[in-house]
Structures are given as C-alpha cells and as structure tokens.
Amino acid sequence: MSTKYEEILVVTYRLFAEVGIEKTSMSRIAKELGISKPAIYYYFPSKGALINTLFDFLMKEIQFQNFFNQEEYTPHNIRQKLIVDGHAMIKQQAADPHYEKVMSEYYALSAKETKFAIELKHVLHIYLEGFTRLLELAVAADLIDRKDVHLRAQFLTLIVDGLDKYTDKEYNVDPSEIWTFAVHSALKN
Amino acid sequence: MSTKYEEILVVTYRLFAEVGIEKTSMSRIAKELGISKPAIYYYFPSKGALINTLFDFLMKEIQFQNFFNQEEYTPHNIRQKLIVDGHAMIKQQAADPHYEKVMSEYYALSAKETKFAIELKHVLHIYLEGFTRLLELAVAADLIDRKDVHLRAQFLTLIVDGLDKYTDKEYNVDPSEIWTFAVHSALKN
DNA sequence: GTCTATAAAGCGATAGAC
DNA sequence: GTCTATCGCTTTATAGAC
Structure with missing residues (x-):
C-alpha cells in the first residue's frame, strides 16, 4: 500500500517523462490523480519541491x-x-x-x-x-x-x-x- | 549584413540554450532584439515555427x-x-x-x-x-x-x-x- | 514593417470552508 | 486532508493604427 505522498511522486515522474517537466502543471498532476490542486500543495510546498524530490531520488538511483x-x-x-x-x-x-x-x-x-x-x-x-x-x-x-x-x-x-x-x-x-x-x-x- | 529574419533566429538560438525552449517567450526574444513581439510574428507565424526552423537548421549541421x-x-x-x-x-x-x-x-x-x-x-x-x-x-x-x-x-x-x-x-x-x-x-x- | 493594446487561456500558489 | 474559488501573473497570439 502506498501513501498519497508516494502516489503523487509516481504520477509526477511519469508525467515528467511524457509531458516534460515544465509543461507538467500542478493541475494536470491533480487531474491524473483524481484530486484537486491544493491537495498536492498539502504534501509539497511548491512545484519546485516536487522537481527537487524526484531529482534527489533519481540521483540516488x-x-x-x-x-x-x-x-x-x-x-x-x-x-x-x-x-x-x-x-x-x-x-x-x-x-x-x-x-x-x-x-x-x-x-x-x-x-x-x-x-x-x-x-x-x-x-x-x-x-x-x-x-x-x-x-x-x-x-x-x-x-x-x-x-x-x-x-x-x-x-x-x-x-x-x-x-x-x-x-x-x-x-x-x-x-x-x-x-x-x-x-x-x-x-x- | 544580416536580415531581421536571421537576427531573430540567432537570438532565439542563444536563448534556447541559455533559458530553454519552453521558457523562452516571444516577449523575451523581442526584448533582446529591441523590437516588439508582433514584429516577430511578422516573420514567423508562431513560436512553433521558430522552434521548427532552428531544429531543421541544426539537423543539417x-x-x-x-x-x-x-x-x-x-x-x-x-x-x-x-x-x-x-x-x-x-x-x-x-x-x-x-x-x-x-x-x-x-x-x-x-x-x-x-x-x-x-x-x-x-x-x-x-x-x-x-x-x-x-x-x-x-x-x-x-x-x-x-x-x-x-x-x-x-x-x-x-x-x-x-x-x-x-x-x-x-x-x-x-x-x-x-x-x-x-x-x-x-x-x- | 513595426507599433500599442488587448484578448483568451493557463500557470503557480493561496484563502478559507468543511 | 481535501475541497471550491480566486488572485496575480505570464503566456501565445491577434486587432488595428501608423
């Protein structure tokens, strides 16, 4: 079972690949997850934080x-x-x-x-x-x-x-x- | 002497490198050239055309x-x-x-x-x-x-x-x- | 050819209710 | 935790004057 925090990261990672980082909007991420945009802001303070978190993950990988x-x-x-x-x-x-x-x-x-x-x-x-x-x-x-x-x-x-x-x-x-x-x-x- | 058409391409090429393709706005290109945004639209029908033209040039290179x-x-x-x-x-x-x-x-x-x-x-x-x-x-x-x-x-x-x-x-x-x-x-x- | 002005849409982010 | 609603800003692109 995965947390919502992780779900957001997984969907964002896929969208970064499919749509590109800059063209992946917070609205789009929310839409794919079936939640609202502010719900993402509850877990991540900004889009930049989302970008940084995935980058750090990738660098470790x-x-x-x-x-x-x-x-x-x-x-x-x-x-x-x-x-x-x-x-x-x-x-x-x-x-x-x-x-x-x-x-x-x-x-x-x-x-x-x-x-x-x-x-x-x-x-x-x-x-x-x-x-x-x-x-x-x-x-x-x-x-x-x-x-x-x-x-x-x-x-x-x-x-x-x-x-x-x-x-x-x-x-x-x-x-x-x-x-x-x-x-x-x-x-x- | 270079034409304005070429000047636009040269500046755009540099901005694509320095700022990135998506973050390079038509306004920014215009600003760097000291002209207005619609002036660029006179030479190129859209931002996409600018992107395509430079890509074709690069592929030949x-x-x-x-x-x-x-x-x-x-x-x-x-x-x-x-x-x-x-x-x-x-x-x-x-x-x-x-x-x-x-x-x-x-x-x-x-x-x-x-x-x-x-x-x-x-x-x-x-x-x-x-x-x-x-x-x-x-x-x-x-x-x-x-x-x-x-x-x-x-x-x-x-x-x-x-x-x-x-x-x-x-x-x-x-x-x-x-x-x-x-x-x-x-x-x- | 080039301008000012603006339309239309989307963006990141926040306020405040529940 | 999650929502609706909205703010403020920037974007591409166009209308219309000169």
Whole structure:
C-alpha cells in the first residue's frame, strides 16, 4: 500500500517523462490523480519541491556504487565483473520505461538551474573515480598500463552515460553487447 | 549584413540554450532584439515555427556527411581518416558554445513531440549506416571481421553521440583522445 | 514593417470552508 | 486532508493604427 505522498511522486515522474517537466502543471498532476490542486500543495510546498524530490531520488538511483561494488573486485575477476555489473545496470534502467526521458528532462533543466548541473556533474565524476579505481586493479594484474587508466576510465564513463539512449530502441543490437565490447577494449593493451 | 529574419533566429538560438525552449517567450526574444513581439510574428507565424526552423537548421549541421565523406575513404587510410574527421567534428561542435545545450533541449522536446524524435532517430540511423559502410572498408583491408562491423558501427555512433557532452567541461581529458582510442578499438581484431 | 493594446487561456500558489 | 474559488501573473497570439 502506498501513501498519497508516494502516489503523487509516481504520477509526477511519469508525467515528467511524457509531458516534460515544465509543461507538467500542478493541475494536470491533480487531474491524473483524481484530486484537486491544493491537495498536492498539502504534501509539497511548491512545484519546485516536487522537481527537487524526484531529482534527489533519481540521483540516488543512478549512483555508481549501486551497480559497481568496488569491494567485490579483484585483479582476477575485473573483466568478467565489469561486464556482468554493466549488464545488470542496463537491465535495471531498461526496466523503468520513463528513466531515459526523465533524465533527459533533468539534463535540459540543468542548463538553467546550476544546482542540477552541479549534482549531475558530481555523479559523473564519481563514475570516473570509480572506474579509475577499478582499472587500477587491471594495472596490478598487468592487463593495462598505468598511464592508460585515466583515459579509459573516461571512456567507460562515456559509454555508460550513453548506453541508456540505446536501451529502449530497436537498434537490433543489445546495448549489453556494446558494453561487453567496451570493457574488452578498455582492458586491452 | 544580416536580415531581421536571421537576427531573430540567432537570438532565439542563444536563448534556447541559455533559458530553454519552453521558457523562452516571444516577449523575451523581442526584448533582446529591441523590437516588439508582433514584429516577430511578422516573420514567423508562431513560436512553433521558430522552434521548427532552428531544429531543421541544426539537423543539417550535424549530418554524418558533413564530417565523414565516404568517397575520401580507402581501406588504406580509414584508420587515420576516421580519427582526423572525428577530431574536426569535435572541434567544430566545441566552437559553438550553445550547441550542446540546444541539442539537449531538442532531445528533451523529442520526448513529447514525435516529429523531433523521428528526425533525431533518423540522423542517428544515418550515422550508423555511414560507419557501417566505412568499417566495411576495414573488412576489405582485413583489419576486422565482417561479423564485427555492425556492433562496432553502433559503438562508434554511441561515442560520437556522447562526445559533445564532454566537450565544454574541464575533465582534463581531450574528447579527441577518447575518439582516437575508440577508433583504434573499433579497428582492432 | 513595426507599433500599442488587448484578448483568451493557463500557470503557480493561496484563502478559507468543511 | 481535501475541497471550491480566486488572485496575480505570464503566456501565445491577434486587432488595428501608423
């Protein structure tokens, strides 16, 4: 059973994907829920609060640590674990039909609202650091050179960042295959 | 000397990047140009027309053929030419300070306006076909297997698509280096 | 071609009753 | 907690004068 607070967030999330953040009006959210506009204001002080709450939720969802747990990585298993964890990430994001569009909305919003830009950049930076640390295990295993770590961490970050765009489309290539190829490329000397 | 028609488009393009498409009002455009709102309606029948005109312009700008000219490619020069053409593309897109943000705006808009979604997908599809044809030259040169062409064309398309995100930020890695690495990866057996 | 003035609609948000 | 009613503002777009 879900609370009204949660119901509002769920409907708003869907509308942000379908209609866009700016064009999603409080009236529209109320209408879809079968309640009145002031009822939403009882739970959220403003539309901005609704936008911020969903953004914070999303940022937690996409954190590096949710998909790649550094503690489980060893110089021995790094290749296979990178591949498997990436596949799990792709699968999870594909399971949410609104994910890509809502992210795209927030990305556009970040052009005008510094707060979002800073946070999105931060999340990307953590991916960069995370992949850097994982790739250093590959250095220890003599798979790659230390000097190549930085560039290849950037490379993997870019791929991860771009993969969701290819997730819900019928490009007759599984994004998982691209990820697998990218991991092999990143670990090739 | 530029016409008023062009002046309107230039200012609107900048505002789309700085303020966002939806939050850019006709009044704001008029104000920045030092003219009145109805004056804009003399040149463009609606705000939608303004949005469409700039979109069409942008789609022509980012076409595959503008950056990768298939006729100049041979099995011999493919590696070097892919790298050089990619660098030129990165340089050109970085030269336009509004490019990334406006593209991001249209990408968000494509979530609700099918017209844009279809066109963006089409442009991506042409990249896919283009890289496929170029990589077939690499097959002829025995650089890679035919069976790998499709996946690697997808791979290069994803990279190209994602690179502009890294263009205007201080990630202390040149996106050109990522592209170079990607090309070498795509041409490795 | 460009203006002032304004119509018509929708927005976020609030007051106050229940 | 949820409602009806409404305020104040901004939006796209147009009418009509110059």
